[in-house]
Amino acid sequence: MEYAAKVPLPDAFVQFLEANGLDPSIYTAIDSIPRYIRLKPGCEACLEEVEADLKCKLEKLEWLPLFYSLPPQIQIAGSRAYREGKIYGIDASSGAAVLALNISPGDHVLDLCAAPGAKLCMILDLLGGSGSVTGVDVARHRLAACRTMLQKYALGDRCRLFVADGTTFSIIPGRFHSDRKSCESGLEETGDVFKEWTSRRPWKERKMAKKNGTAQLVSKSHPPELIYYGPHSGVVGLTKRELYMILSDDEIANHGYDKVLVDAECTHDGSVKHIQKFEQWGWGTLQDRVLDADRTDNLYALQLNLLTNGFSLLKVGGSLVYSTCSLTVAQNEDVVEQFLKENETAELMEIDAAKNWPCKGGCFPKTWRFDSLTSQTSGLFVAKFTKVVI
Numbered sequence: 180m181e182y183a184a185k186v187p188l189p190d191a192f193v194q195f196l197e198a199n200g201l202d203p204s205i206y207t208a209i210d211s212i213p214r215y216i217r218l219k220p221g222c223e224a225c226l227e228e229v230e231a232d233l234k235c236k237l238e239k240l241e242w243l244p245l246f247y248s249l250p251p252q253i254q255i256a257g258s259r260a261y262r263e264g265k266i267y268g269i270d271a272s273s274g275a276a277v278l279a280l281n282i283s284p285g286d287h288v289l290d291l292c293a294a295p296g297a298k299l300c301m302i303l304d305l306l307g308g309s310g311s312v313t314g315v316d317v318a319r320h321r322l323a324a325c326r327t328m329l330q331k332y333a334l335g336d337r338c339r340l341f342v343a344d345g346t347t348f349s350i351i352p353g354r355f356h357s358d359r360k361s362c363e364s365g366l367e368e369t370g371d372v373f374k375e376w377t378s379r380r381p382w383k384e385r386k387m388a389k390k391n392g393t394a395q396l397v398s399k400s401h402p403p404e405l406i407y408y409g410p411h412s413g414v415v416g417l418t419k420r421e422l423y424m425i426l427s428d429d430e431i432a433n434h435g436y437d438k439v440l441v442d443a444e445c446t447h448d449g450s451v452k453h454i455q456k457f458e459q460w461g462w463g464t465l466q467d468r469v470l471d472a473d474r475t476d477n478l479y480a481l482q483l484n485l486l487t488n489g490f491s492l493l494k495v496g497g498s499l500v501y502s503t504c505s506l507t508v509a510q511n512e513d514v515v516e517q518f519l520k521e522n523e524t525a526e527l528m529e530i531d532a533a534k535n536w537p538c539k540g541g542c543f544p545k546t547w548r549f550d551s552l553t554s555q556t557s558g559l560f561v562a563k564f565t566k567v568v569i
């Protein structure tokens with residue numbers, strides 16, 4: 180095979196790339212692309228200390244605030260700065276997807292495929308002391324890791340986490356209830372209300388976990404399971420009925436989320452780190468986990484459903500970012516095209532920050548693609564939508 184000499188990838192993966200119209204040469208740089216870290220806001224003065232700790236020079240990224248690149252061989256997980264929560268390990272392309280959301284103070288944000296939480300933490304850091312973030316993921320163990328990350332970085336105050344299927348999730352931001360309560364103050368509350376979250380799970384919850392056994396992925400029909408909420412996430416003081424209340428489309432137009440991130444499940448073929456893992460796991464497993472044709476067909480439907488449901492919870496004038504770490508047209512531009520056909524209130528938006536990004540335009544106007552050769556980052560596709568009134 181022509182690429183075999185310069186691309187350290189198995190034939191099956193090269194064939195997958197070719198079948199999807201992707202040039203395998205984008206992977207020639209995977210051994211030399213830098214690693215990236217994001218500094219915790221407020222730790223800017225610790226830069227020299229972090230450099231000494233990691234024993235390398237950090238290069239500031241001009242196009243992405245608080246991001247730095249470092250040589251690929253540097254391991255950050257054992258460093259003091261990482262243990263003490265002064266830095267995050269997150270690829271620059273992931274940072275770009277969050278930047279595209281244009282988070283503003285007071286925003287109520289939904290992150291529909293949130294685990295393990297690198298982007299969720301960045302959203303919370305950008306929000307600061309106002310608004311809220313709702314993180315959803317179908318994988319209980321991955322979302323539990325996300326909760327640990329919130330605790331490590333002391334970011335849980337304004338966040339709530341639900342184990343739920345993002346294609347059917349329908350819980351609205353807490354803002355709706357606080358607005359309503361301030362208009363209806365004096366009304367007497369009935370039923371049990373959520374008190375401050377505690378890591379000691381109540382008897383009922385423990386019984387449910389036992390019933391669910393070791394199942395780590397919830398089904399579509401499984402009701403959303405709240406596994407964490409911060410004191411200012413809008414949950415404390417609500418009744419269960421209020422939390423799970425469903426609104427009409429008209430109500431969501433006004434009271435839905437300001438920003439939605441759909442960082443969808445995908446084949447991860449653009450993710451350099453993911454592909455490199457197969458070198459240790461054995462290239463044989465790549466076939467089952469990434470390239471299997473049935474799986475990729477199902478993924479297209481899942482991505483479209485996640486995008487459609489995320490959009491249904493967005494308020495009018497809000498913005499939604501759709502991203503995947505696949506570079507195939509089927510999981511990106513095709514999903515975008517189909518979604519626009521099916522949703523007349525959806526409009527693609529320009530991503531203002533993208534003019535400074537080291538990436539290429541997608542095959543669909545206003546969409547963007549990072550790949551390791553062009554961008555010196557992991558691969559990522561990004562598109563941004565808004566909801567209009569028609």
Ligand SMILES: C[S@@+](CC[C@H](N)C(=O)[O-])C[C@H]1O[C@@H](n2cnc3c(N)ncnc32)[C@H](O)[C@@H]1O
Nearest residue numbers: 292294295296297298316317318344345442444
């Ligand atoms: C690309 S990862 C998300 C990465 C995450 N946004 C971050 O920055 O750390 C995709 C996630 O989607 C989750 N997922 C897959 N199917 C889902 C579904 N139906 N509903 C919600 N989450 C889903 C997976 O468990 C996985 O954690």
